[in-house]
Amino acid sequence: TRSTRPQRMLKAVQKNATKGNPESVISAIDYFCKHSEWAMNVGDEKGSILDSVVTEVNPSTVLELGTYCGYSTVRIARLLSPGTKFITLEFNPANVTVARQIIAHAGLQDKVTVVEGSSGDLIPQMKERFGITTFDFIFLDHWKDRYLPDIKLFEECGLLRKGSVLLADNVICPGAPEYLEYVRNSPRYENRYYPAHLEYTKVEDGLEKSVFLG
Ligand SMILES: CCNc1ncnc2c1ncn2[C@@H]1O[C@H](/C=C/CNC(=O)c2cc(-c3ccc(F)cc3)cc(O)c2O)[C@@H](O)[C@H]1O
Numbered sequence: 229t230r231s232t233r234p235q236r237m238l239k240a241v242q243k244n245a246t247k248g249n250p251e252s253v254i255s256a257i258d259y260f261c262k263h264s265e266w267a268m269n270v271g272d273e274k275g276s277i278l279d280s281v282v283t284e285v286n287p288s289t290v291l292e293l294g295t296y297c298g299y300s301t302v303r304i305a306r307l308l309s310p311g312t313k314f315i316t317l318e319f320n321p322a323n324v325t326v327a328r329q330i331i332a333h334a335g336l337q338d339k340v341t342v343v344e345g346s347s348g349d350l351i352p353q354m355k356e357r358f359g360i361t362t363f364d365f366i367f368l369d370h371w372k373d374r375y376l377p378d379i380k381l382f383e384e385c386g387l388l389r390k391g392s393v394l395l396a397d398n399v400i401c402p403g404a405p406e407y408l409e410y411v412r413n414s415p416r417y418e419n420r421y422y423p424a425h426l427e428y429t430k431v432e433d434g435l436e437k438s439v440f441l442g
C-alpha cells in the first residue's frame with residue numbers, strides 16, 4: 229500500500245540528514261517540503277521566530293501540542309538546557325511513530341518525551357504522570373479549534389504561572405479566531421503578534437505570543 233506523507237518525510241530525513249545533527253534534520257525537512265511535498269511543519273521562517281522565543285524564555289518545563297512529524301519538536305529540543313522537561317502530545321499513533329524516529333535521527337530522544345494521546349485527556353494528567361506543576365513555555369500547533377478549550381484547561385488545571393509563555397502557530401492561516409479573541413480580550417494575558425507567512429508559501433500567517441499574568 230502507498231506510503232504516507234509523514235513516512236516519505238522520514239525517509240527523506242534518513243537519506244539526507246546526518247545522524248545526531250539537528251540542524252541537518254531541520255534542513256532536510258524544509259528541503260523536502262519546498263521541493264517534494266508541502267507539509268504542515270511550522271517551517272523555517274516561523275521556526276526562526278519560535279527559536280527566538282524559546283531562547284528568550286529559556287524554559288525549565290515545555291509542552292508542545294500536536295507533534296505531527298516532530299519538526300518543531302526538534303527545533304525546540306535542540307535549544308533547551310540540560311535537565312529541561314519537554315513533553316509533546318500527539319494522538320495519531322502513526323505520527324507518533326514517525327516523530328520518534330525523526331527526533332531520534334536528530335539525536336534528541338533523551339531531551340523530549342513524545343506522549344501518545346489527546347491533549348484534552350493528557351493535560352489534566354501532567355502533574356500525576358510527569359510531576360510537572362506549571363509550564364514555562366507551551367507551543368500550540370494542533371487542531372486550531374482546540375487552542376481555546378486547551379488554554380482554558382491549562383488555567384483550570386493550574387498549569388500556568390505568572391510569566392508562563394504560550395506561542396500559537398497559524399493564528400491567521402488556517403486561523404484560530406476564538407483563541408485570538410480570548411487572549412487579546414483577557415486581562416490575564418499580555419500578547420504580541422509576530423507576522424510571518426504560512427510555511428513554505430507567500431500566504432500571510434503569524435504566531436501569537438501570550439504571557440500569563442497570573
Ligand atoms: C483533539 C485535540 N488534541 C490533540 N491532541 C494531540 N494531538 C493532536 C490534537 N489535535 C491534533 N493533534 C495532532 O496534531 C497534528 C495536527 C495539526 C493541525 N495543524 C493544522 O491543521 C495546520 C494546517 C495548516 C494548513 C494551512 C493552510 C492550508 F491550506 C492547509 C493546512 C498549517 C499548519 O501550520 C497547521 O499546523 C496532527 O499530527 C494531529 O494528529
Ligand SMILES: [Mg+2]
Pocket residue numbers: 268269270369397398
Ligand atoms: Mg502549524
